Amino acid sequence: MKKATHQATKEHNTTLVLKTIYHNDQISRADIARMTSLTRTTVSEIVTELMGLGLVRETGFGPATIGKPPIHVDFDAGARQLICVDLGEEEFHGALVNLRGDVLQRHSLPLGDRKGEAALQLAHRLVEGLWAQVTAPILGIGIGTPGPVDPDKGIIRQAVNRDWTNLDLKEIFGARFNVPIHIANDSHVAALAECAYGGHGRTPSLVLIKVGEGIGSGIVLGGNLHTGEGFSAGEVGHLCVERGGLPCTCGNHGCLETVASTPSLLRLVRAEAERAPDSPFGRALAARGASLELLREFNESGDPQARALVHDLGTHLGVVAASLAGVLNIHKIVLSGMPTLFGEPLLEAMRTEIRARVLPEMARETQVCFSAIGSEIVIQGACALVLRKELNLP
Amino acid sequence: MKKATHQATKEHNTTLVLKTIYHNDQISRADIARMTSLTRTTVSEIVTELMGLGLVRETGFGPATIGKPPIHVDFDAGARQLICVDLGEEEFHGALVNLRGDVLQRHSLPLGDRKGEAALQLAHRLVEGLWAQVTAPILGIGIGTPGPVDPDKGIIRQAVNRDWTNLDLKEIFGARFNVPIHIANDSHVAALAECAYGGHGRTPSLVLIKVGEGIGSGIVLGGNLHTGEGFSAGEVGHLCVERGGLPCTCGNHGCLETVASTPSLLRLVRAEAERAPDSPFGRALAARGASLELLREFNESGDPQARALVHDLGTHLGVVAASLAGVLNIHKIVLSGMPTLFGEPLLEAMRTEIRARVLPEMARETQVCFSAIGSEIVIQGACALVLRKELNLP
Numbered sequence: 192m193k194k195a196t197h198q199a200t201k202e203h204n205t206t207l208v209l210k211t212i213y214h215n216d217q218i219s220r221a222d223i224a225r226m227t228s229l230t231r232t233t234v235s236e237i238v239t240e241l242m243g244l245g246l247v248r249e250t251g252f253g254p255a256t257i258g259k260p261p262i263h264v265d266f267d268a269g270a271r272q273l274i275c276v277d278l279g280e281e282e283f284h285g286a287l288v289n290l291r292g293d294v295l296q297r298h299s300l301p302l303g304d305r306k307g308e309a310a311l312q313l314a315h316r317l318v319e320g321l322w323a324q325v326t327a328p329i330l331g332i333g334i335g336t337p338g339p340v341d342p343d344k345g346i347i348r349q350a351v352n353r354d355w356t357n358l359d360l361k362e363i364f365g366a367r368f369n370v371p372i373h374i375a376n377d378s379h380v381a382a383l384a385e386c387a388y389g390g391h392g393r394t395p396s397l398v399l400i401k402v403g404e405g406i407g408s409g410i411v412l413g414g415n416l417h418t419g420e421g422f423s424a425g426e427v428g429h430l431c432v433e434r435g436g437l438p439c440t441c442g443n444h445g446c447l448e449t450v451a452s453t454p455s456l457l458r459l460v461r462a463e464a465e466r467a468p469d470s471p472f473g474r475a476l477a478a479r480g481a482s483l484e485l486l487r488e489f490n491e492s493g494d495p496q497a498r499a500l501v502h503d504l505g506t507h508l509g510v511v512a513a514s515l516a517g518v519l520n521i522h523k524i525v526l527s528g529m530p531t532l533f534g535e536p537l538l539e540a541m542r543t544e545i546r547a548r549v550l551p552e553m554a555r556e557t558q559v560c561f562s563a564i565g566s567e568i569v570i571q572g573a574c575a576l577v578l579r580k581e582l583n584l585p
Numbered sequence: 586m587k588k589a590t591h592q593a594t595k596e597h598n599t600t601l602v603l604k605t606i607y608h609n610d611q612i613s614r615a616d617i618a619r620m621t622s623l624t625r626t627t628v629s630e631i632v633t634e635l636m637g638l639g640l641v642r643e644t645g646f647g648p649a650t651i652g653k654p655p656i657h658v659d660f661d662a663g664a665r666q667l668i669c670v671d672l673g674e675e676e677f678h679g680a681l682v683n684l685r686g687d688v689l690q691r692h693s694l695p696l697g698d699r700k701g702e703a704a705l706q707l708a709h710r711l712v713e714g715l716w717a718q719v720t721a722p723i724l725g726i727g728i729g730t731p732g733p734v735d736p737d738k739g740i741i742r743q744a745v746n747r748d749w750t751n752l753d754l755k756e757i758f759g760a761r762f763n764v765p766i767h768i769a770n771d772s773h774v775a776a777l778a779e780c781a782y783g784g785h786g787r788t789p790s791l792v793l794i795k796v797g798e799g800i801g802s803g804i805v806l807g808g809n810l811h812t813g814e815g816f817s818a819g820e821v822g823h824l825c826v827e828r829g830g831l832p833c834t835c836g837n838h839g840c841l842e843t844v845a846s847t848p849s850l851l852r853l854v855r856a857e858a859e860r861a862p863d864s865p866f867g868r869a870l871a872a873r874g875a876s877l878e879l880l881r882e883f884n885e886s887g888d889p890q891a892r893a894l895v896h897d898l899g900t901h902l903g904v905v906a907a908s909l910a911g912v913l914n915i916h917k918i919v920l921s922g923m924p925t926l927f928g929e930p931l932l933e934a935m936r937t938e939i940r941a942r943v944l945p946e947m948a949r950e951t952q953v954c955f956s957a958i959g960s961e962i963v964i965q966g967a968c969a970l971v972l973r974k975e976l977n978l979p
Contacts, residue, residue: 194622195589195597203589228588349946396814410912417806419914420790421950430911431942442945514908517824518804520813548825551836552743556815 204229206583208237212247212266213584214393219253219261238264245270245328246290246582268293271330273577274321277569278314278336278353279377280403284570285317287324290584292388292574294567296324306354311363322368331371331581332364333573335380337405339422345374348422351440352405373576377401378425379416380572382409385525385562386416387575387585397523398515399562400427400508401569402530406448410519425515428452432510451507453529457481459503463496472496487532498536505530505537509544516557517549527562598623600977602631606641606660607978608787613647613655632658639664639722640684640976662687665724667971668715671963672708672730672747673771674797678964679711681718684978686782686968688961690718700748705757716762725765725975726758727967729774731799733816739768742816745834746799767970771795772819773810774966776803778958779919780810781969781979791917792909793956794821794902795963796924800842804913819909822846826904845901847923850894851875857890866890881926892930899924899931903938910951911943921956 204227211223224234241247248267252260268291276285280302287296298320300313318332338350345361361372375383382399391397394414401407406428410417417424428448429441436445449455464476472489473496479485489497512524530537538559546554564571578584598621605617618628635641642661646654662685670679674696681690692714694707712726732744739755755766769777776793785791788808795801800822804811811818822842823835830839843849858870866888873879883891906918924931932953940948958965972978 194601195594197594200589200591200594207588412806412811417913420916421914421947423944423947424912424914426911426914426944426947429944429947430908434941443941443943514824515912517820518818518909518912519811520815520818520820522814547828547837549837550817550820550823553815553817553820553823 204233205237205240208234209241209246209266209582210584212238212241212264217250217253217263217265219263221261223264266290269327272325272327273330273574274318274325274332275570275573275577276314276317276321276332276334277377277567277573278334279405279569283313283317284567285321286567286570287321288570288574289327290330290578290582292571292578294570295326296321298324306352310353311355311358311360314360315364315367318364318368329370331373331577332368333380333575333577334360334364334372334374335377335569335573335576336360336374337377337407339426340374340376340379341422342373342375342379342418345372347374371577371581373573373580375416375418375572375576376407376409376422377569377572378407379409379418380576381527381568382411382425382572383416383575383579384564384568384572385409385527386411386414387578388564388571389525389562391523393585395523396519396521397525398425398512398519398521399525399527399568400512400515400530402451402508402526402528403453406452408515410515410521412519412521427511427515430511430514432507447507447511451504453483456483456486456500456504456529459500460486463500467496470496483529483532490533490536501533501536502540504533505540506544508537509541510548512541512557512559513545513548516545516553520553522556522558524557524559525562526559527564527568528566531561598627599631599634602628603635603640603660603976604978606632606635606658611644611647611657611659613657615655617658660684663721666719666721667724667968668712668719668726669964669967669971670708670711670726670728671771671961671967672728673799673963677707677711678961679715680961680964681715682964682968683721684724684972684976686965686972688964689720690715692718700746704747705749705752705754708754709758709761712758712762723764725767725971726762727774727969727971728754728758728766728768729771729963729967729970730754730768731771731801733820734768734770734773735816736767736769736773736812739766741768765971765975767967767974769810769966769970770801770803770812770816771963771966772801773803773812774970775921775962776805776819776966777810777969777973778962778966779803779921779956780805780808781972782958782965783919783956785917787979789917790913790915791919792819792906792913792915793919793921793962794906794909794924796845796902796920796922797847800846802909804909804915806913806915821905821909824905824908826901841901841905845898847877850880850898850923851877853894853897854880857894861890864890877923877926884927884930895927895930896934898927899934900938902931903935904942906935906951906953907939907942910939910947914947916950916952918951918953919956920953921958921962922960925955 224231250265268289282301284299286294339348347358378401381401385399408425408427410425429446431445433445437449439446460481464473490501618625644659647657662683676695678693680688733742741752772795775795779793793803802819802821804819823840827839831843833840854875858867884895
């Protein structure tokens with residue numbers, strides 16, 4: 192606990208005014224004063240300061256009620272740009288975005304079989320490519336990466352698939368790019384994206400489960416990310432869902448990833464088609480090869496084999512969702528990535544499993560749904576991370 | 586987000602000074618100024634104010650280094666008293682304590698088969714009994730109770746075993762006792778006790794699992810209790826540990842409480858003795874009846890039947906501890922109540938299960954241990970709750 196100072200008070204009130212302008216298009220100084228309970232004088236001082244930084248601009252006159260019409264101010268989304276990077280997939284993906292997270296430029300580089308230093312170089316090249324496109328002052332670089340990350344130090348503790356251990360990415364990138372750099376686990380930043388852009392209000396509590404090559408989740412409690420003491424909170428991909436199940440890369444058996452990651456699901460799809468090669472599903476698979484798209488189509492048309500696979504996937508995700516709901520008593524569990532292909536049949540299987548595994552009252556209050564943010568959720572989250580750290584937004 | 590005010594700054598700094606005195610016996614105003622970075626003048630003003638409230642007193646002179654010797658001040662633990670109540674067990678238990686949580690008086694009333702209004706009357710009588718013993722101004726009444734509790738409103742949402750639904754205990758007790766009243770779930774306040782008096786530092790993260798008639802846990806993140814959106818965070822007694830297991834009072838099957846609460850354990854002890862009536866364990870049970878004490882003795886002497894029962898108990902607790910560790914990535918899991926009777930064999934079984942169920946790195950960093958606070962942990966927690974709410978201590 193530190194002493195409260197005049198400086199801290201001022202920073203707090205500046206953030207308050209900036210947030211108010213950010214969340215309200217076309218607002219007058221008088222409205223800001225009313226909404227924040229700050230004095231007109233304080234608001235005017237802060238607005239002047241924010242205009243000096245270019246974050247806020249005057250946009251014209253509002254309608255006059257009495258006396259002269261009020262001048263409206265607005266948040267200038269184009270005043271800064273952010274470089275946002277997702278190092279969590281098979282293709283490194285980055286974007287240049289404005290202060291509202293609108294994508295201005297995209298850039299991708301396939302990872303191939305690069306690991307260690309080579310993978311790091313690729314990430315470097317990706318940022319270089321975006322850096323060359325910048326047309327406004329840079330607010331910062333935001334990076335979502337696999338593995339536990341110390342977000343204050345910007346060190347990646349361990350990203351097994353990248354062969355990175357205690358990689359001080361903040362220092363390495365900081366030496367080349369002289370702007371603020373913020374790094375966090377990819378599932379954690381995805382949760383920040385859901386929190387900022389998912390329409391859950393200003394200080395939501397939610398869990399975002401991200402499923403792809405791996406599985407992870409990010410936990411947001413009252414608008415704040417819970418990272419955990421080892422920066423591994425929400426590491427649900429390696430929670431056991433089948434004691435004595437298949438071996439996992441982590442050394443344990445029956446982890447969620449062994450049955451519910453994208454590669455595991457494709458393996459199960461192939462096994463199911465081999466089991467019944469003459470079924471419509473089996474024949475389609477022989478003709479077209481195993482793919483998520485194939486499973487999506489057959490699930491949608493109600494094919495029993497596809498439905499059974501989706502049901503099992505939902506059940507396994509449900510085991511872990513039940514742990515999340517039961518431990519945290521958070522009412523919103525949001526799915527992102529591969530499971531969003533499988534609609535209500537998947538959600539229903541998850542809900543059934545949650546009902547069987549937590550207190551009925553808690554299960555009733557738990558909503559399970561799909562994220563609306565789409566495949567760039569980590570990019571959006573990296574943007575939210577930088578906005579949060581640099582401007583206390585949103 | 587609210588505006589920061591001069592008043593908020595002052596309150597913050599007053600708390601800071603009070604905390605500093607609370608944690609440091611015999612301290613001078615100059616030392617406080619040094620430790621808090623506040624000015625000597627501000628510290629002197631605040632100390633004078635705290636002395637006016639009776640919370641701080643001058644205790645004499647310290648050694649002079651140069652000039653006149655400094656006057657020492659101290660926290661006066663006897664300046665207020667607190668009434669603390671545990672409504673979570675078969676016997677309602679209360680205590681009168683000072684500002685350090687030292688017990689001055691105890692009072693207990695057996696619940697018998699009372700439910701609803703009769704149980705409420707008993708709680709009332711318990712507080713009345715302690716109220717009559719008070720010898721200093723009352724800081725407040727703290728209550729730990731079963732079931733989810735809205736701690737701000739002081740309403741017990743539902744305590745099934747007490748037959749209480751939406752019971753506004755704060756209002757009911759407030760009408761009779763004109764002092765601040767704070768109410769929370771019994772496992773949640775137990776976690777506050779562990780946090781305040783368990784020697785884990787000032788802002789620890791930990792989970793306290795409390796096992797007795799029922800099973801619950803309290804989650805402390807960075808010194809703050811995480812209550813959950815429905816006030817049911819840490820409701821681990823009803824997490825499923827055996828899909829399709831025994832029916833539970835909650836309507837589900839295979840909840841942790843069906844295999845690891847005290848009544849469930851005693852049932853399993855009896856079943857084991859019936860299975861092998863001629864073993865030393867079976868004969869002792871026939872002679873002395875099933876009891877925790879019997880199991881404790883036989884576990885300690887290494888009896889294989891007792892050890893197997895303890896191993897299963899540890900395994901079941903370990904399933905839930907793994908969910909807690911995997912979801913929260915909190916490094917300290919502390920057990921209170923019945924499991925503390927069974928020592929290392931129990932902890933080892935839990936650790937084994939955690940290792941099998943979470944990421945090896947996370948399992949390595951997770952400590953599982955017993956609370957040192959003992960059977961009055963809810964009383965101590967009710968004290969910590971009132972201190973926290975009324976004085977921002979400890």
